[in-house]
Amino acid sequence: MSGAGEKGPATTKTPADFLKSIRGRPVVVKLNSGVDYRGILACLDGYMNIAMEQTEEYVNGQLKNKYGDAFIRGNNVLYISTSKRTLGEGA
Amino acid sequence: MSSNNPSQLLPSELIDRCIGSKIWVIMKGDKELVGTLRGFDVYVNMVLEDVTEYEITSEGRRITKLDQILLNGNNIAILVPGGSPPDE
Numbered sequence: 001m002s003g004a005g006e007k008g009p010a011t012t013k014t015p016a017d018f019l020k021s022i023r024g025r026p027v028v029v030k031l032n033s034g035v036d037y038r039g040i041l042a043c044l045d046g047y048m049n050i051a052m053e054q055t056e057e058y059v060n061g062q063l064k065n066k067y068g069d070a071f072i073r074g075n076n077v078l079y080i081s082t083s084k085r086t087l088g089e090g091a
Numbered sequence: 092m093s094s095n096n097p098s099q100l101l102p103s104e105l106i107d108r109c110i111g112s113k114i115w116v117i118m119k120g121d122k123e124l125v126g127t128l129r130g131f132d133v134y135v136n137m138v139l140e141d142v143t144e145y146e147i148t149s150e151g152r153r154i155t156k157l158d159q160i161l162l163n164g165n166n167i168a169i170l171v172p173g174g175s176p177p178d179e
Contacts, residue, residue: 012110012111012129012130013129013130013138014130014131014132014138015130015131015132015136015137015138015161016132017130017138018129018130018138018159018161019161028157032166034146048161048163075165077163078162078163078166079157079160079161079162079163080160080161081142081157081158081159081160081161082158082159082160083158
């Protein structure tokens with residue numbers, strides 16, 4: 001039942017809906033600088049401030065750092081993506 | 092007064108009509124995205140699905156596929172309904 005109804009093409013999903021739906025899930029957060037952070041989304045707010053766990057920092061697709069816990073200030077965030085991707089870069 | 096004039100269409104109403112269809116987002120700087128629009132808010136933060144991200148770098152174009160994203164509206168420059176890809 002988790003994640004059911006997320007793909008309904010007729011339904012709209014506002015940014016607020018999206019934020020509610022992704023807590024606790026693995027995500028990719030890209031900053032304006034181009035740096036990627038991958039990890040488990042612990043919590044977030046309407047400013048796109050984000051707390052992540054098991055965070056991996058990728059610069060130019062290469063793993064540079066790991067953080068157990070990380071806070072990202074929302075103004076730096078370009079996008080938040082659910083991470084169910086097939087591209088296996090930076091393995 | 093002119094709210095029932097059909098020739099008056101707010102920009103946000105135009106975007107609203109794009110929900111469920113492909114849209115091409117051109118960002119400030121050398122970045123573009125194409126995806127299916129799921130929703131947006133007053134800041135034009137957007138929820139996009141089945142996204143292709145194009146980053147124009149000095150070594151060429153880097154393409155990233157993303158499942159579902161919340162795109163920050165802060166750096167959005169242009170929205171093109173229909174979503175024709177950057178290459179023809």
